[in-house]
Amino acid sequence: MxxxxxxxxxxxxxxxxxxxxxxxxxxxxxxxxxxxxxxxxxxxxxxxxxxxxxxxxxxxxxxxxxxxxxxxxxxxxxxxxxxxxxxxxxxxxxxxxxxxxxxxxxxxxxxxxxxxxxxxxDAATLASFMKCWAATTRSSSTEVIISPVFMGASIFPQMDLPIPMLPVDLIQGEAVLKRFVFEGPKITELRAKAITASVPNPTRVESVTALIWKCAMSASRSNLGVPRKAVLSLDVNIRKRLVPALPDNYGGNYVGSISARMEDHDDLELQGIVSRIRKDLTEFGEHYAKITQGG
Known part of the structure; x- marks a missing residue:
């Protein structure tokens, strides 16, 4: 349009x-x-x-x-x-x-x-809010509306920081926004190509993220004429990575971030990139599991 x-x-x-x-x-x-x-x-x-x-x-x-x-x-x-x-x-x-x-x-x-x-x-809380709102509007007698739970302070106690917290303002700069649409059958094919012995069940997010990162790194190397290091920052919903895992209706900010790194000498194969992302996600989950277990 x-x-x-x-x-x-x-x-x-x-x-x-x-x-x-x-x-x-x-x-x-x-x-x-x-x-x-x-x-x-x-x-x-x-x-x-x-x-x-x-x-x-x-x-x-x-x-x-x-x-x-x-x-x-x-x-x-x-x-x-x-x-x-x-x-x-x-x-x-x-x-x-x-x-x-x-x-x-x-x-x-x-x-x-x-x-x-x-x-x-976070985004998961927003999705829960939208589902609850829609269910309330439908007023279905058979639909169960699960109320949110706000228990973040008991899981991650507030820290007394020595410096004032300033308002969060986004830094405005030049950026390009692109929208890519991946159809279901194509994502299924992509996941099949990403399978390795270490990652026998790559997720949709891992597979699509790896493909986009692979294309970005390939374009960068082509433009520069030489390979260089690359870092991928990925937000992670930590609810299912805690021990014990938290239900989806836990509201608040249960989000973390990983930084996957590719060296300049690494091959840009889809399987290798998926394995790198999975490795960092696993280590991220183990880190938060230790926190909730008092480790």
């Missing part, structure tokens, strides 16, 4: 408590937002002091927009710049922690875009 979207903002409001919730009423679960209210507080820094803020007192921003086209036009050939217009604005350090944009198309179709600050939750 090469024609710019015609968007008309119909409604913009902040949903939040008019006053702080009394302690004796905080256990009531009246809505999906109530259930996903983190028990903990986040810390924001002003110019001189550190002040804790309850994220839900900041409210959630809700936007309704009218899109003057039909939804199938966008789905037929999605474009990054078009899809970005269906999402709420970027969350900054002191804005609402949750933003929702409901876009209504001329054909009757609806698109819901959600933005959640990484200061309070």
């Amino acid at each position: 090469s024609v710019p979207l015609r968007i008309e903002i119909m409604l913009r409001e902040t949903i939040g408590p008019s006053s702080p919730t009394p302690p004796d009423l905080r256990s009531l679960k009246l809505s999906v937002l109530d259930q996903f209210m983190p028990i903990s507080h986040i810390t924001l820094a002003d110019s001189e002091t550190i002040r804790p803020l309850n994220v839900m007192t900041m409210g959630s921003e809700y936007i309704e927009a009218r899109i003057h086209c039909i939804l199938s036009d966008i789905l037929r050939k999605p474009e990054n710049e078009v899809l970005k217009q269906l999402l709420p604005a970027v969350i900054t350090a002191r804005d609402s922690q949750l933003l929702v944009q409901a876009s209504f198309f001329d054909c009757g179709g609806v698109a819901i875009g959600v933005g959640l600050s990484h200061k309070i939750a």
Whole structure:
């Protein structure tokens, strides 16, 4: 879809408590937002002091927009710049922690875009929130809605850092955003090619990540004329890597990061790259297992 979207903002409001919730009423679960209210507080820094803020007192921003086209036009050939217009604005350090944009198309179709600050939750928590919201809306008598659990502080106690924590602001720079679509059968073929004795069951993420990294390194070596070292940073959901593993409904930030490294003399074979990623993922899991076991 090469024609710019015609968007008309119909409604913009902040949903939040008019006053702080009394302690004796905080256990009531009246809505999906109530259930996903983190028990903990986040810390924001002003110019001189550190002040804790309850994220839900900041409210959630809700936007309704009218899109003057039909939804199938966008789905037929999605474009990054078009899809970005269906999402709420970027969350900054002191804005609402949750933003929702409901876009209504001329054909009757609806698109819901959600933005959640990484200061309070990760992608898995966002997915859990969306599933719980959808299930609540359907009001099915046979569908079980699993409420979230916020126990992060008991697993990873808060650290008393000697220096103030500054607001998190993304560094704006030149970057290229690309969208690649891998069909299911092609991913199955890719996984089969990545099988080795050390990794007999490569995952979809490992296989696709290895392919993209392989192509990026090959392009870099081709442009430079000489091989060079490369590092891959990969975010990891640590819920299933703890001992014991945590259920998916544990809300908060249970995310870590690995840095897989390829030397300049390493061969850029798919199987070898998958093995390197698996090795670092395994060591990452062992590290967090020791932490939760008191090691």
